Amino acid sequence: MEPTDPTRIAVKEHYARLASQKPRQSCCSDGDCCNSSKNVVEEGVLSLGCGTPLEAAMLKPGETVLDLGSGAGPDCIRAARLVGPSGRVIGLDMTSEMIAKARANTDRLGIENVEYRRGFLENMPVEDASIDVVISNCVVNLSPDKPAVFSEVLRVLKPGGRLVFSDIVVKGRLPQQVLQDQEAWCECVSGALDAEVYIDQLSSAGFGGAALQVNDNFSNLTEVPLNQPFSALISAVKPV
Numbered sequence: 001m002e003p004t005d006p007t008r009i010a011v012k013e014h015y016a017r018l019a020s021q022k023p024r025q026s027c028c029s030d031g032d033c034c035n036s037s038k039n040v041v042e043e044g045v046l047s048l049g050c051g052t053p054l055e056a057a058m059l060k061p062g063e064t065v066l067d068l069g070s071g072a073g074p075d076c077i078r079a080a081r082l083v084g085p086s087g088r089v090i091g092l093d094m095t096s097e098m099i100a101k102a103r104a105n106t107d108r109l110g111i112e113n114v115e116y117r118r119g120f121l122e123n124m125p126v127e128d129a130s131i132d133v134v135i136s137n138c139v140v141n142l143s144p145d146k147p148a149v150f151s152e153v154l155r156v157l158k159p160g161g162r163l164v165f166s167d168i169v170v171k172g173r174l175p176q177q178v179l180q181d182q183e184a185w186c187e188c189v190s191g192a193l194d195a196e197v198y199i200d201q202l203s204s205a206g207f208g209g210a211a212l213q214v215n216d217n218f219s220n221l222t223e224v225p226l227n228q229p230f231s232a233l234i235s236a237v238k239p240v
Helices: 006-018 053-057 074-083 096-108 146-156 182-186 195-205
Strands: 064-068 088-093 114-118 131-137 157-170 208-214 229-237
Touching: 053 074, 053 131, 053 157, 053 229, 064 074, 064 146, 074 088, 074 096, 074 114, 074 131, 088 096, 096 114, 131 146, 146 157, 146 195, 157 195, 195 208, 195 229
Parallel strands: 064 088, 064 131, 088 114, 131 157
Antiparallel strands: 157 229, 208 229
């Protein structure tokens, strides 16, 4: 299973390189698109997120959690501790180098209720209606086909299950030169959806209660400058 789309190839190569680097706190090369102070490099585990979806997910003991773009496993490890021995966590990533790193980190810390699977967000190797909570930390923006991702999330969630994503979005539209910049795409910028479009696509996929909360230093969406990418917390529920 190898990506054929140029964007996916670029993303895969970018994160394969990062897998060999020391822990860092942002998916962006300079941290400008993310509020990296909200990220935690825990126990030497590489973190590339743009927020803290686990806090908002309010995981319960015994729940089954799916982490999209699990990388080196920091959120999987934290989630595993929150759901406890009766719970289960699945990390999904398309980069074999990251999966190897995640497995090594998880084994090193003695975490037993996590497994990692290699696959695409648009075609997940996950059973129908098997997941209580889907989380993602600065990864959905990397997908070139976000409606397919949302459709897959709906498929794997149990009725009443929820998604909590921390992601980079934009108010308005990015300049064309940025949209065509593959490096900017790999660093979580070019793939950012307009905030309202993001919520509309979740609703169109079949989710209920889709909502977006600004993560960065703004009190609400109206304060965000036009055409500026920013970090947001997105939540929605699969109807019963």
